[in-house]
Amino acid sequence: MxxxxxxxxxxxxxxxxxxxxxxxxxxxxxxxxxxxxxxxxxxxxxxxxxxxxxxxxxxxxxxxxxxxxxxxxxxxxxxxxxxxxxxxxxxxxxxxxxxxxxxxxxxxxxxxxxxxxLCHKTKLLNAMNTQSPEQRILTIIDFFKQKSHRSGDCFEVPITRQAIADMTGLRVETVIKKVIQLADIGELRIANHKIMRPW
Structure with a gap:
């Protein structure tokens, strides 16, 4: 909407x-x-x-x-x-x-x-209770990706690493470390300090 x-x-x-x-x-x-x-x-x-x-x-x-x-x-x-x-x-x-x-x-x-x-809140609560830090981070990023109407090869995450930490209950240091690990396996990309999620 x-x-x-x-x-x-x-x-x-x-x-x-x-x-x-x-x-x-x-x-x-x-x-x-x-x-x-x-x-x-x-x-x-x-x-x-x-x-x-x-x-x-x-x-x-x-x-x-x-x-x-x-x-x-x-x-x-x-x-x-x-x-x-x-x-x-x-x-x-x-x-x-x-x-x-x-x-x-x-x-x-x-x-x-x-x-x-409500569906997003349910998914996020499930991720926070049962999933790894990596899955918590991807759950938040994918929520913003689904809301986006942008096009291109990658979705640029519109929130900071601190905001991701604040939304997932993780420490910002953990988010920074896990984002790098997710980039290493191709789930994310990092360009000019910005987090990107391949479509």
């Missing part, structure tokens, strides 16, 4: 808000009162840990975030923070729910998006 068209969001009263790199959009425990959709930049949802953060998801242009608490009427289970300078559409909850009721095609697309996210 490329997100809700901006014209439709504006029709229901959405505003385009700017966030600077590092700025929080919302905090864990806050009540959910708004729908958020990225227009430019990148947002991550994370839980802060004692030693490091755990990234729940990374969202870029056209992607929305934070809908389950909005629809389910419970507080945000994670923080949302801008990874880069970003522009984000913000729509009041009451208007978002009206938009869904009045646009069944948008509602259906939302259900598909949420189902895909």
């Amino acid at each position: 490329a997100g809700i068209p901006s014209a439709l969001l504006q029709q229901y009263g959405a505003s385009l808000n700017r966030f600077v790199k590092g700025e929080y959009i919302f905090y864990e425990g806050w009540p959910a009162h708004f729908y958020f959709q990225v227009e430019e930049g990148t947002i991550k949802m994370l839980n802060g840990g004692e030693n490091n953060d755990y990234i729940q998801g990374v969202f870029s242009q056209g992607e929305s975030f934070g809908e389950p608490p909005l629809i389910g009427d419970f507080p945000y289970p994670a923080d949302a923070r801008a990874i880069s300078n970003a522009k984000v559409w913000v729509l009041k909850k009451v208007e978002y729910l009206r938009l869904l009721r009045e646009n069944p095609d948008v509602h259906f697309e939302l259900m598909k998006v949420l189902a895909k996210r």
Whole structure:
């Protein structure tokens, strides 16, 4: 899903808000009162840990975030923070729910998006509980590859080694070592310090 068209969001009263790199959009425990959709930049949802953060998801242009608490009427289970300078559409909850009721095609697309996210979370939990560090890393990379609409011989991984560590529960040193090992056996490539995954 490329997100809700901006014209439709504006029709229901959405505003385009700017966030600077590092700025929080919302905090864990806050009540959910708004729908958020990225227009430019990148947002991550994370839980802060004692030693490091755990990234729940990374969202870029056209992607929305934070809908389950909005629809389910419970507080945000994670923080949302801008990874880069970003522009984000913000729509009041009451208007978002009206938009869904009045646009069944948008509602259906939302259900598909949420189902895909749930499937990804299940795969990731399985990988973290039963698979090797290498498989955890490939599970995360393949999730981003499946979301991508880019073409070419290789998929360029859009997140850092630190972010991969934060999403898999591994130490960044382990990720660096395992990425090199995966490149040695052809599962990944490294070019100009960027991680590439062959299609």
